[in-house]
Amino acid sequence: MSEQWLGLITGVAFGALLQQGRVLRFEKQVGAMLLKDMTIMKFMLSAILVGMVGINLLAAFGLVKLSPKATVLGANIVGGILFGGGWAIMGYCPGTSVGAVAEGRVHAVFAILGMLAGAALFAEAYPYLEKGFLKMGSLGPMTLPGVLGAGPWPVIAVLAVIYILAFVFFEKKGL
């Protein structure tokens, strides 16, 4: 099977799950940022909880390779803050914007057009950022177990407890 077909099949399942989780909606995304409706956090942390165990199990048996993205403090933090600010106004993230249009929220088209413009703009800015800013605080790929000098499983166990406590908190508060 080609790379493209595998991507498409995976994407159809991804889109159906995003839609069934009801996370494609502007009100869910903004609701999380207003700390009033934690649907997207429940969805993301559930996915992370299961995926964290699954992927690390596969890696432990040598069946797959992990490929964590490089940690670059300046770019991760400044880029992350810019993204968060834009996200609050746009009401979608890149993946959910496409799914939102598909479930009839046609206004998400303007978010997609804006993101295409933002990507084009970054391509123009890249030559000026590449050698300076984008190297600031560059630490290479780093993982939490690596930094703590621990194996992955104690870290996974602690994170799993934290995520589950978050779920309990959300449900108690009716978020």
Added chain:
Amino acid sequence: MKNAVNWRPYIAGALLGVLATVSVFASTKILGKAQYLGASTTFVRAAGFIEESLAPEHVKNNPYFAKEKVKIDWQFMLIVGVFIGALAASLADGSFKVEAVPPVWRERFGNSVGVRAVSAFLGGAVAMFGARMADGCPSGHGLSGLMQLSISGFIALTCFFGAGVLVAALVYRGGGGAR
């Protein structure tokens, strides 16, 4: 409060965790390279295709397009698939609904499609500029990063959400809220 728990986001989320795991395994087996869920690089490639039709030389000479490669790859088709999957699922259970302005937005800023369009465009441009700078979005850094216990994922997701909470509090203050 003894409200029944709505299991929907937990079940769909857990199934996405299974999908992410199966996808990493299947791509390793079939393609020889692990593919992790992500979305924002596809916007770079799509922008590259659009620019290529207008100014092919310009795209060829741009180091960022050269680095990310303007091509239809696994992730590009993943995003095409997201559209198809969301469309099929929403039609299947009747939750498909054409909406011109989000209700939460309308409560705060009124029913103007123009105001919503300009705001979404500008918000989208800033967000994507930031996502490319940070090298990922809530899928790549958030989901795939945290599944791999990546430090960059924890930093990026904290910044995404922290800045989102601050800006949302400023922008939607005085509106009817999100419920």
